[in-house]
Amino acid sequence: MNGKRLIVAGATAALTAVALLLGGVLEREGAEEAGAFTLTSRADRLDLRGSSQLQQARETGDVTYYVAAEDSFRHALRLAPGDLPATIGLGALALSRHEFRDALQLGRRAVALSPSNARGHGVVGDALLELGRYEHAFMAFNRMVSIKPSVASYARVSYARELLGDVRGSAEAMRYAVDAAAGQPDALAWSRTQLGKLFWAHGRPAAAEREYQAVLRVRPGYVFALEALAHVVAARGQVRRAISLARRAADVMPLAAARRNVGRPPARGGRRRRRAQAVRLDCSHRPATADERRQD
Numbered sequence: 001m002n003g004k005r006l007i008v009a010g011a012t013a014a015l016t017a018v019a020l021l022l023g024g025v026l027e028r029e030g031a032e033e034a035g036a037f038t039l040t041s042r043a044d045r046l047d048l049r050g051s052s053q054l055q056q057a058r059e060t061g062d063v064t065y066y067v068a069a070e071d072s073f074r075h076a077l078r079l080a081p082g083d084l085p086a087t088i089g090l091g092a093l094a095l096s097r098h099e100f101r102d103a104l105q106l107g108r109r110a111v112a113l114s115p116s117n118a119r120g121h122g123v124v125g126d127a128l129l130e131l132g133r134y135e136h137a138f139m140a141f142n143r144m145v146s147i148k149p150s151v152a153s154y155a156r157v158s159y160a161r162e163l164l165g166d167v168r169g170s171a172e173a174m175r176y177a178v179d180a181a182a183g184q185p186d187a188l189a190w191s192r193t194q195l196g197k198l199f200w201a202h203g204r205p206a207a208a209e210r211e212y213q214a215v216l217r218v219r220p221g222y223v224f225a226l227e228a229l230a231h232v233v234a235a236r237g238q239v240r241r242a243i244s245l246a247r248r249a250a251d252v253m254p255l256a257a258a259r260r261n262v263g264r265p266p267a268r269g270g271r272r273r274r275r276a277q278a279v280r281l282d283c284s285h286r287p288a289t290a291d292e293r294r295q296d
Contacts, residue, residue: 046076047085054089057096061253069093084113084120091123095130103127116146122156151180151187155194167202174198189215193225205232223252 050072057065070093074084091106107123114120125140141160145153154177162170174195181187196211209232215225226249234242 013218043076043080043083043086046072047083047089050076050086050089054093059253063092064097066093082113083145083248084110084117087113088117088119088123091127095123095126100127102132116147118144118150118153122152123145125156149180150177151177151184151191154180155191158194158198162198162201167198170196171195185219187223189219189225193222193228196225196230200228200232205235208232221248221252223249226252 050069053065053069053072056064057069067090073086073089073093076083077090080086080127087106087110091103091110094103094106095101104127106121107120107125107127110117110120111124121140121144125137125144128134128140130139139154145157154173158170158173158177160170161167161173174191177191178188178195181191192211192215196208196215199205199211200208209229212225212229212232215222216229219225226245229244230245230249233245
């Protein structure tokens with residue numbers, strides 16, 4: 001599979017919004033990389049606290065954790081103005097709040113602090129996409145993917161290729177994300193759920209169900225697989241089972257997506273897809289090797 005060309009073009013912002021809700025996998029991936037930036041020990045502890053609070057917000061749907069995370073990150077920046085993890089954390093927080101201009105500023109600051117850190121480019125690209133600046137966003141994602149092929153990079157490529165109408169290529173890229181998540185239970189659950197949602201959105205409910213069931217065998221209470229499986233079984237007419245699954249999901253995360261109507265597939269964003277298809281930007285790279293995946 002070396003030399004595989006993956007199109008990095010398309011509006012990844014919708015994926016970003018999903019990622020910010022679905023367990024924070026894309027935020028957490030690379031935390032070790034960002035943490036390698038030298039800080040004072042107190043700032044380090046604040047960074048870890050802020051990241052944990054972001055994770056709690058995503059897992060519970062309780063937005064008060066976002067407020068706490070912002071306080072932690074801003075405190076860290078007062079102690080160490082060049083704190084890369086706090087800058088990236090605030091960028092991710094701004095994206096989750098739809099404060100895209102602030103996110104862009106923070107992402108650019110993170111890139112200036114460490115141009116070789118892939119996650120800073122990811123924040124920049126996500127913000128640019130939401131602001132409608134597609135070509136520059138694609139350039140940011142090209143840099144991200146070339147710096148570090150990973151769950152985050154492959155997931156963005158997958159969504160981009162889906163928007164461009166390349167469903168097979170989208171599934172291939174998401175399978176790379178699944179492979180890159182080996183040894184990371186949360187990332188693996190997230191990426192397999194995303195692969196299932198891709199199948200579901202494109203008329204392959206049996207394949208989608210296989211992915212959700214695989215996740216739930218390992219993580220029986222994984223809320224996003226429960227909710228997604230509820231859509232599948234509702235479409236088969238198994239309404240009682242669908243309601244049961246949706247209630248289980250709502251018990252875990254009552255404030256978030258589990259309250260949606262069972263059986264209604266998420267909107268796919270046709271206008272965004274058409275706009276994304278107007279710009280195509282290629283990026284050549286190979287899937288990560290096993291050794292590289294262990295370093296993610």
